[in-house]
Amino acid sequence: MHLTGLHHVAIIAADYARSRDFYHRILGLPILAEHWRAERQSWKLDLAIPGGGQLELFSFPSPPPRPTRPEACGLRHLAFACADVAACRQNLLAEGVAAEDIRVDEYTGARFFFCADPDGLPLEFYQPRD
Known part of the structure; x- marks a missing residue:
């Protein structure tokens, strides 16, 4: 395969x-x-x-709700790569989308943040290091 x-x-x-x-x-x-x-x-x-x-x-x-407990089994989040996480975050905030603060991955040094889609699904915006 x-x-x-x-x-x-x-x-x-x-x-x-x-x-x-x-x-x-x-x-x-x-x-x-x-x-x-x-x-x-x-x-x-x-x-x-x-x-x-x-x-x-x-x-x-009428789709059934998905479990929302932290760390529930299944798909954890969907991550989008972006060139500038700060700009992505500002664009989302300007549209009224709540976004977490930008963090730095302790292993890779890459910057990222999370928000939720309209159904509460977690989305990550990840800026790979150059």
Whole structure:
């Protein structure tokens, strides 16, 4: 087996329009495709992630809540690489998105911070060291 990369991450949104606005307008991810799937009463939105990956955003009627306890088993967070974490953080704050303070990774020296998407999913913005 030879894996060549990460193709996509899929997220189910409680409020499709709000999450679509967050990922497309606020984070600036370009729309690749958007489809209404009538048989599932569900939207499917494909967004491009710089570097070649994709984010799939779904809506489903009455999705069950996900456990929110700290360190719950499962996907911990989604991390986006960025060139300037301070600028990314300021842009999010200007849009009314609460963002944690910038921290420095004790092992790599890279700068990063966390915020949450409209459904409370943790997102990390990570600036790799040059």
